[in-house]
Amino acid sequence: MSSDEKDKNALTEKEMSAFMSGSLAADEQDALLNDEHKRAEVADLILMDALLQETAVRFNCASPDILLNFETGMLSTEDTKTWVSHIENCTHCQQEIKQLQQIEDISFTQSKTGSWLDTLQVAGRELLWALEISISQPQLVLRGEITKSWSYAVGPYQIVLAVEAIPGEDEYVQLEGQLLQEEMPVDLTAVSINLYSKNEIVAEGKGDPFGMFSLNMLKPGQFTLHIQLPNNKSLIIETIHIK
Ligand SMILES: [Zn+2]
Numbered sequence: 246m247s248s249d250e251k252d253k254n255a256l257t258e259k260e261m262s263a264f265m266s267g268s269l270a271a272d273e274q275d276a277l278l279n280d281e282h283k284r285a286e287v288a289d290l291i292l293m294d295a296l297l298q299e300t301a302v303r304f305n306c307a308s309p310d311i312l313l314n315f316e317t318g319m320l321s322t323e324d325t326k327t328w329v330s331h332i333e334n335c336t337h338c339q340q341e342i343k344q345l346q347q348i349e350d351i352s353f354t355q356s357k358t359g360s361w362l363d364t365l366q367v368a369g370r371e372l373l374w375a376l377e378i379s380i381s382q383p384q385l386v387l388r389g390e391i392t393k394s395w396s397y398a399v400g401p402y403q404i405v406l407a408v409e410a411i412p413g414e415d416e417y418v419q420l421e422g423q424l425l426q427e428e429m430p431v432d433l434t435a436v437s438i439n440l441y442s443k444n445e446i447v448a449e450g451k452g453d454p455f456g457m458f459s460l461n462m463l464k465p466g467q468f469t470l471h472i473q474l475p476n477n478k479s480l481i482i483e484t485i486h487i488k
Pocket residue numbers: 305306307331332335336337338339
């Protein structure tokens with residue numbers, strides 16, 4: 246096999262940036278989505294993008310560099326004075342520390358000297374690699390302000406679910422998830438995803454080509470999730486408790 250042939254499934258940097266900036270032509274996008282390896286890579290990219298954006302919007306919070314140093318006891322005395330009460334009282338920062346702990350082992354040592362954005366970008370790249378070799382890890386713990394996450398596996402399918410807060414909304418939450426089949430994202434654009442409570446549909450999900458779906462505006466309660474696949478199979482998750 247020539248090396249050209251071997252690499253033909255890898256997403257090129259040009260495709261990557263065109264996709265993320267939305268400048269990919271419709272036929273190019275179709276071609277990309279029809280290639281399951283490229284589709285998987287794009288799914289990873291979207292996760293990384295979500296991670297970066299989520300962090301970037303917290304202007305008042307400590308940067309990942311500060312959180313990492315705080316958590317490892319390497320923060321200067323002066324910075325500790327500035328940040329300690331914020332970090333100890335801020336759920337965002339607490340959550341961020343938990344998330345950073347998961348990627349710290351593989352990324353912290355090599356990115357310590359860079360800016361916080363570099364740190365995250367390096368972490369993101371390392372994270373993609375980590376996910377590639379162990380995709381059954383609950384990837385969605387890295388998205389948004391997660392209050393709880395679960396992962397399930399049945400036959401060739403893996404599902405990750407996460408309850409996520411809606412910014413500025415106290416009463417409702419959203420449920421996000423990703424469906425994989427043999428470690429590749431399942432195209433959910435034509436798949437019906439319904440959430441039931443006491444045999445009634447309370448929310449209909451929207452899925453994307455990267456196996457990700459979300460169900461919005463949920464109140465606390467007990468639910469059953471039905472995912473109707475094109476092959477006439479249904480995936481059903483019973484007793485999802487949202488508090
Ligand atoms: Zn904070």
